[in-house]
Amino acid sequence: MRSSARTINFTLNGRSVSVNVQPHHNVVEMLQAQFALFGARESCGQGLCGCCTVLVDGRPLSGCLYLAVFLDGTEVVTVESLAPTGKLDPVQQAFIECGAFQCGYCTPGFVLMTKALLEQTSDPDDEQIRDHLSGNLCRCGAYPEIVNAVKLAARKSKAGSTG
Amino acid sequence: MKAIKPQVGHQVGRSLPRLEAREKVTGRAEYTHLMQLPGMLQAKILRSTVAHGRIKSIDTTDAKKIPGVFGVYTSDDIQTVIPDPYYGPAFHDQPILAIGKVHFVGEPVAAVLAADPHIAEQATQRIIAEYEELPAIFDEVEAAENKVLVHEELKPAGTFADLKHLKGRKGTNIALDFRLRRGDVDKGFASAAHVFEHTFRTQKVLHLALEPYASIADYREDGVTIYSGAQSPSFVRTEIARLLSWPENRVRVKVPYLGGGYGGKLYIKMEALAVALSMLARRPVKVALTMEEQFYTITKHPSTFRIKSGIDKDGKIIARKCEVWWNGGAYADVGPRLTQKSGFTASGPYDIDNVSIDSYALYTNLTPAGALRGFGIPQLVWAYESHTDMIARALKRDPVDFRKQNLLHDGRPQATGTILKNAAIEKVLDRIAERLNWKKPFDRGQGVVRRGRGLAVALKAVISPTTSVAVVNIAADGSATLYCSTVDMGQGSDTAMAQMVGEVLDMPAESVRVVPRDTDVTPYDMGTLGSRSLFHMGHAVRLAAEEARDKIAALRRELGEPEGSNAPLGDLFRKKYGMQAGNIVGTGIYKPDYIPPDSSGLTTNATPFWMVAGSGVELEVDTETGHVRITRLINVADVGKPINPKIVETQLSGASLMQLGFSMFEKMHVDGGQITNASLADYKIPAIHDVPPVMENMTVDAVQDNGPFGAKGVGELATFGVSPAIANAIDDAIGVRLTELPMTAEAVLRGLYVKNNRPLGDD
Numbered sequence: 010m011r012s013s014a015r016t017i018n019f020t021l022n023g024r025s026v027s028v029n030v031q032p033h034h035n036v037v038e039m040l041q042a043q044f045a046l047f048g049a050r051e052s053c054g055q056g057l058c059g060c061c062t063v064l065v066d067g068r069p070l071s072g073c074l075y076l077a078v079f080l081d082g083t084e085v086v087t088v089e090s091l092a093p094t095g096k097l098d099p100v101q102q103a104f105i106e107c108g109a110f111q112c113g114y115c116t117p118g119f120v121l122m123t124k125a126l127l128e129q130t131s132d133p134d135d136e137q138i139r140d141h142l143s144g145n146l147c148r149c150g151a152y153p154e155i156v157n158a159v160k161l162a163a164r165k166s167k168a169g170s171t172g
Numbered sequence: 173m174k175a176i177k178p179q180v181g182h183q184v185g186r187s188l189p190r191l192e193a194r195e196k197v198t199g200r201a202e203y204t205h206l207m208q209l210p211g212m213l214q215a216k217i218l219r220s221t222v223a224h225g226r227i228k229s230i231d232t233t234d235a236k237k238i239p240g241v242f243g244v245y246t247s248d249d250i251q252t253v254i255p256d257p258y259y260g261p262a263f264h265d266q267p268i269l270a271i272g273k274v275h276f277v278g279e280p281v282a283a284v285l286a287a288d289p290h291i292a293e294q295a296t297q298r299i300i301a302e303y304e305e306l307p308a309i310f311d312e313v314e315a316a317e318n319k320v321l322v323h324e325e326l327k328p329a330g331t332f333a334d335l336k337h338l339k340g341r342k343g344t345n346i347a348l349d350f351r352l353r354r355g356d357v358d359k360g361f362a363s364a365a366h367v368f369e370h371t372f373r374t375q376k377v378l379h380l381a382l383e384p385y386a387s388i389a390d391y392r393e394d395g396v397t398i399y400s401g402a403q404s405p406s407f408v409r410t411e412i413a414r415l416l417s418w419p420e421n422r423v424r425v426k427v428p429y430l431g432g433g434y435g436g437k438l439y440i441k442m443e444a445l446a447v448a449l450s451m452l453a454r455r456p457v458k459v460a461l462t463m464e465e466q467f468y469t470i471t472k473h474p475s476t477f478r479i480k481s482g483i484d485k486d487g488k489i490i491a492r493k494c495e496v497w498w499n500g501g502a503y504a505d506v507g508p509r510l511t512q513k514s515g516f517t518a519s520g521p522y523d524i525d526n527v528s529i530d531s532y533a534l535y536t537n538l539t540p541a542g543a544l545r546g547f548g549i550p551q552l553v554w555a556y557e558s559h560t561d562m563i564a565r566a567l568k569r570d571p572v573d574f575r576k577q578n579l580l581h582d583g584r585p586q587a588t589g590t591i592l593k594n595a596a597i598e599k600v601l602d603r604i605a606e607r608l609n610w611k612k613p614f615d616r617g618q619g620v621v622r623r624g625r626g627l628a629v630a631l632k633a634v635i636s637p638t639t640s641v642a643v644v645n646i647a648a649d650g651s652a653t654l655y656c657s658t659v660d661m662g663q664g665s666d667t668a669m670a671q672m673v674g675e676v677l678d679m680p681a682e683s684v685r686v687v688p689r690d691t692d693v694t695p696y697d698m699g700t701l702g703s704r705s706l707f708h709m710g711h712a713v714r715l716a717a718e719e720a721r722d723k724i725a726a727l728r729r730e731l732g733e734p735e736g737s738n739a740p741l742g743d744l745f746r747k748k749y750g751m752q753a754g755n756i757v758g759t760g761i762y763k764p765d766y767i768p769p770d771s772s773g774l775t776t777n778a779t780p781f782w783m784v785a786g787s788g789v790e791l792e793v794d795t796e797t798g799h800v801r802i803t804r805l806i807n808v809a810d811v812g813k814p815i816n817p818k819i820v821e822t823q824l825s826g827a828s829l830m831q832l833g834f835s836m837f838e839k840m841h842v843d844g845g846q847i848t849n850a851s852l853a854d855y856k857i858p859a860i861h862d863v864p865p866v867m868e869n870m871t872v873d874a875v876q877d878n879g880p881f882g883a884k885g886v887g888e889l890a891t892f893g894v895s896p897a898i899a900n901a902i903d904d905a906i907g908v909r910l911t912e913l914p915m916t917a918e919a920v921l922r923g924l925y926v927k928n929n930r931p932l933g934d935d
Contacts (some may be wrong), residue, residue, distance in 0.1 A: 046199075048199025053463045057853060104197045110828060111823075112381045112382070112430060112431050112662030116196050116199075142860050145860070148380055151822060151825075152860045153825055171472055
């Protein structure tokens with residue numbers, strides 16, 4: 010497999026990074042191999058399950074389809090950035106309190122999608138939540154608890170920002 | 173001076189969040205699929221393109237030439253390190269790589285190793301395998317005719333004494349037939365006022381865990397370490413030790429968290445291949461499958477169930493005949509066990525004097541089938557609860573009243589002859605009916621959209637006999653650590669076990685450390701399967717904690733502490749050893765009593781506990797499109813006394829949603845043995861929009877007398893009743909009876925056309 014590596018520069022969880030990537034490597038492979046970040050993980054490999062979700066310039070993307078070279082010049086956020094000092098993000102806290110996961114494999118994707126939703130809409134209703142999360146799959150079927158967690162996270166985030 | 177210990181309070185019954193919750197929401201929880209070892213090679217697999225064929229040749233020349241390829245291997249290579257490379261829990265019938273013949277599309281034929289998985293993948297495409305195709309068999313009922321044989325000879329494992337008679341049997345696809353005869357079913361039919369017979373089928377579906385199968389093996393001369401997403405680490409250890417002719421203590425199996433299991437990751441899957449390749453390469457080897465490859469690994473059993481019931485003039489079921497064919501695919505996996513154990517309750521939760529059950533495990537040329545959240549029970553309930561409803565409707569009986577008239581009650585013998593105990597079947601049924609307001613009039617609608625409601629109840633005998641062992645270790649500062657091999661794959665077992673330790677030792681469950689599964693450290697457990705762990709391992713954990721507690725009490729006495737003293741544990745250790753040193757270790761072993769069935773399938777002790785659950789459904793059917801919208805899903809279960817009520821509720825909810833997918837749309841489409849929808853793009857699983865707007869998950873007030881703290885297993889329960897409850901509700905809405913899963917809009921619409929005497933063609 011002959012290929013020419015390319016150097017890209019981007020911001021990863023708030024830090025400037027520079028890395029050589031192969032043109033065929035996707036974002037998940039790059040994050041795992043070069044930064045030992047495993048929160049975004051490949052499952053279906055088709056961009057249909059959301060386990061590989063990362064935020065690129067604030068937008069959720071499927072890291073299993075998005076090529077690493079496309080990240081040049083962007084701002085990338087992974088689940089690992091949400092609790093930088095060990096204190097959990099309100100979204101993470103809400104997922105725990107609502108029991109919004111079982112095996113946990115899909116959870117980072119749902120957490121990041123929820124972060125992105127609450128950035129746009131501070132008080133989403135059930136329909137908005139479901140529409141926003143319709144591209145994320147949870148085989149354990151924790152969906153009802155996930156919807157509750159998003160609503161609790163909205164309340165927590167509001168309380169946090171006003172108080 | 174008398175130390176006052178704070179009152180900790182009960183740990184059992186707390187809705188404690190999962191102990192590993194923080195790891196999971198931060199993306200830090202460990203899964204095998206994500207693990208890396210220094211010097212590790214990645215394996216990619218060449219899979220069979222034909223359903224049944226003799227391997228004429230495998231040419232690996234070109235593949236080996238690709239730069240970066242470490243090696244290319246076939247069964248010839250495997251047999252240089254493992255001469256007899258056949259494995260399996262019930263039959264030793266599955267080769268690590270195909271030997272001589274392939275038996276299903278997708279069977280591993282060759283493997284490539286490379287440091288870069290892209291290179292390994294590319295190399296598999298350069299291997300040329302040629303086959304002489306043989307006739308293949310796909311249907312379970314046709315397979316029973318033995319016109320096409322999947323295997324020349326049956327090879328039962330020595331593990332199960334009751335399979336020994338099958339050893340070397342030739343000319344058959346029947347891996348096991350279970351037979352139960354109670355009373356005289358023919359006499360029953362002869363004296364019946366009404367006789368009903370129906371046939372039901374279920375389709376091929378799969379677990380589809382979001383963490384696909386993954387195993388890593390690191391082979392050294394003195395031992396092998398295996399990291400695996402496995403539900404039964406102890407079994408993996410035993411089986412690998414057998415394949416290598418090694419003592420068990422040279423095989424170490426470490427299991428981190430599982431990204432879903434649902435029965436798929438039981439027994440042995442990728443482990444043997446990873447070990448063999450690591451032996452050949454002398455490097456750590458990772459076999460991590462893609463989503464697509466899961467379709468070629470293990471599935472649920474498709475089934476055909478012919479059920480016949482005789483009803484007397486008063487509406488009592490007096491005879492029931494059950495014939496079940498289980499489509500086990502190309503290798504037995506645990507199918508024979510499933511065939512027998514589910515056979516125990518194939519006649520349902522009813523009190524019937526004359527029962528005949530024949531349950532057949534069949535080999536076919538399809539992806540092997542194994543356990544999937546219910547161990548065969550959902551397939552049986554689909555049939556017997558649809559059948560029961562059809563009888564009630566034909567006799568113009570209320571479906572709840574008809575069930576209540578025939579239900580089994582505690583103190584009565586179940587079909588096997590085992591007396592029913594702690595099985596709250598009627599309570600479960602009553603609660604579902606109550607939540608559905610069954611006695612009140614129900615608006616079925618007038619126009620295009622019609623409404624219906626339905627319910628179903630089920631009974632399962634938990635698998636027996638199985639053994640669990642646990643160790644509780646108290647450190648010198650008084651903190652407790654639990655060692656057990658139960659695998660937490662999302663069901664919350666680590667949390668529940670910690671709660672039991674905390675309950676016995678009077679300490680917060682959060683403070684109990686649960687050691688991740690590691691067969692060098694955590695003792696034997698039969699496997700995390702069949703909703704057995706909370707009961708069996710729960711007992712072992714309870715016993716281990718009690719032994720530790722008793723040893724602490726003995727130490728207090730030895731040290732001359734006054735009766736009733738509650739000096740902190742750390743003080744005791746310091747007093748005894750002069751410093752913070754020492755341990756107190758408690759062990760617990762649990763194995764319930766069991767009497768194997770006799771030649772008529774009868775036994776007075778079939779199971780240590782009965783599992784009981786049911787579901788109720790309200791739905792809408794669009795009569796122009798056949799689209800079904802489930803508006804309400806109620807799941808009710810008898811779990812004894814819940815250890816963690818919140819986790820129980822989410823287990824019920826999650827199990828029912830999984831079964832909703834199996835009921836409404838999931839299906840592996842097979843064409844000439846080829847799976848034509850082997851990806852998430854073409855095989856849909858339930859997503860957030862598929863969740864019914866109203867869901868209720870609840871337990872009935874019950875106690876399992878012989879359970880740990882009155883509890884029993886949960887994981888599979890809410891899968892049981894969902895499919896027939898939906899079918900019964902569809903019938904209630906539009907008078908169309910579906911007898912085959914999944915219940916797609918097309919199937920409903922076709923049913924409507926048939927009902928209106930305008931059947932649609934196949935185009």
